[in-house]
Amino acid sequence: MLITDEEVAVKAAQAGAAVVAARYGAPLARFPKSGGDFATSADLEAEQAILDVIRTARPDDSVTGEESGRTGSGAAERMWLVDPLCGTLNYAARNMLVAVNVALRVGPDITVAASSDPFAGEVFWTDGAHAYLRHDGADERLTPSPDTRLVDVNLDPPFPNDPAFRAVRLLAEPAFAERFRPRVVSTTLAVAWVAAGRRAAYVTDGHLQDSVHFAAGIALCRAAGCVVTDLHGRPPHTGAGGLVAAADEETHAALLELIATQFTAHTRAFSLGDHPEV
Structure with missing residues (x-):
């Protein structure tokens, strides 16, 4: 029986999540990366488990893994984007806020994706048309909601729009505090939570085209019916870049207004001659 792309994504994310959960709390080798970042042996083992699933089910597809880079033909129409452990710093500090992300890009579009929470046993997934939560073998449709008023703000670099915009400055805005409650979990699991109604919105800077970290979460939010744009309200991966994923139009508009204040x-x-150093 032919396995569908969405089931490959779910199975791959679950395979990576099983490794992450099993290695939690164990001594971990660290492998330095650029900018003070690092991977652990759990990252590498989880990525290998994910790649084994993808290569078995889709041997002709290309893969871009956070740790292993690109494998397969660079001209392939189908490219899997793999983030085996989003929240490595959390994980290494024995914090369970992490995600395992798998997405498939066919041409310019992400067609299926899965984001797994290894410790809750949950997989958020999309077939491109709808978004679901799988838990204990059962699926339920994801429904975004602004009711929590919780907005996750990513404070990790890079900051391509600095000094015009820094996400951290949202936290000091009185209008933000009046309406929302900030959260900083430092993992893209929070993007999936927007699709699931557990967050009202998520905000980050950065150029996110083909991002192994964000591709799955963005696809989930779009399929669930969230409002998903760049920092200026344009389609993602255009203009200023960055991401504003909100549960509804009202929340999205309020965040865009606060973000626009920084740019303005x-x-x-700058026009008055007070040129910040860049």
Whole structure:
């Protein structure tokens, strides 16, 4: 029986999640990366488990893994994007806020994706049309909601729009505090939570095209019916870049207004000759 792409994504994410859960709390070798970042032996083992699933089910597809880079034909129409452990710093500090992300890009579009929480036993997944939560073998449709008022803000670099925009400054805005409650979990599991109604929104800077970290979460939010744009309200991966994923139009508009304030203030300061160092 032919396994569908969405089932490959779910199975691969579950395989990676099983490794992450099993290695939790054990001594971990660390492998330095650029900018003070690092991978652990759990990252590498989880990525291998994911690649084994993908290569068995889809041997002709290409893969881009966070740790192993690109394998397969660079001209392939089908590219799997793999983030075996999003939240490595959390994990290494024995914090369970992590995600395992798998997405498939066919041409320019992410067609299926899965984001697994290894410790809750949950897999958020999409077939491109709808988004679901799988738990204990059962699937339920994801329904975004702004009711929590919780907005996750990513404070990790890079910051391509600095100094005009820094996500951390949202936390000091009185208008933000009046309406929302900030959260910083430092893993893209929080993007899936927007699709699931556990977060009202998620905000980050960065150029996220083909991002192994964000591709799955963005696909989940779109399929669930969230409002998903760049920092200026344009389609993702255009213009300023970054991401505003919100449960509804009202939440999205409020966040765009706060973000626009930063860009406007920077433009005004620059025009007056108060040029910040960049």
